[in-house]
Amino acid sequence: MLKTFTCQICGHIAFNEAPVECPVCRMAIENFEHDPDALKSPADPDNVTELEKTHIPLIELGKTCSLTASGTCTDVHIRVGEMEHVMESENFIDYIDSYIDKKYIGRTVFTYKHLYPSVHLQLNAESGVFSVISSCNVHGKWRSKVKLGDS
Ligand SMILES: [Fe+2]
Missing domain, CATH: 2.20.28.10 (Rubrerythrin, domain 2)
Structure with a gap:
């Protein structure tokens, strides 16, 4: 647990x-x-609701490391969510916290209106479990994770 x-x-x-x-x-x-x-999760994982789909973060491992001088990294794209969450003052994703092996590595803070709820990170890490928590100002916090080094 x-x-x-x-x-x-x-x-x-x-x-x-x-x-x-x-x-x-x-x-x-x-x-x-x-x-x-603290964390929300789908009530029925086999039948994810629209509200759940707009909050559960998606993590995709990419291939290119154009944001590093060395050209090496683990490229990670995060997006909230499978259905895009709105970014309006009364309901928006206010931050995404990132972790490696449950240890905090950084926060991306969002304002509403001009940003989509997405992050592009280039990690100096090749293994471990990368996870994120997306926080909605109304609907709580949702977590996803992915194992690094598997792609
Ligand atoms: Fe929300």
Whole structure:
């Protein structure tokens, strides 16, 4: 069972245990709450609803590393979701947090209107499990993962 702790200040989710300080907003461990229901998932995986399809992030491993000088990387495209989520003030994807082996590596913050809910990352990592959490300001947090080095 995935153990999740949520930062009450910035919404960041930590796995297994609460960190000494939040890697996103730097607030202290006291601001983390054990939160077993932090992540949403499809009620019926064989029958994913429209709402679920607009929130579950899709991860695709790419081939080219044009954003690195060396030309080497693990190329990752993230998009929310299979059906595109709207980006309007009352309902939008406000951030995507990325992890390798459940360890936080970075956050992409979005404003509404001018951005699609997508991210292009070039990882300095060849193996491990890469995962992301997409956060909707209304409909909660949704996680997807992919094993690196399999493509
Ligand atoms: Fe939403």
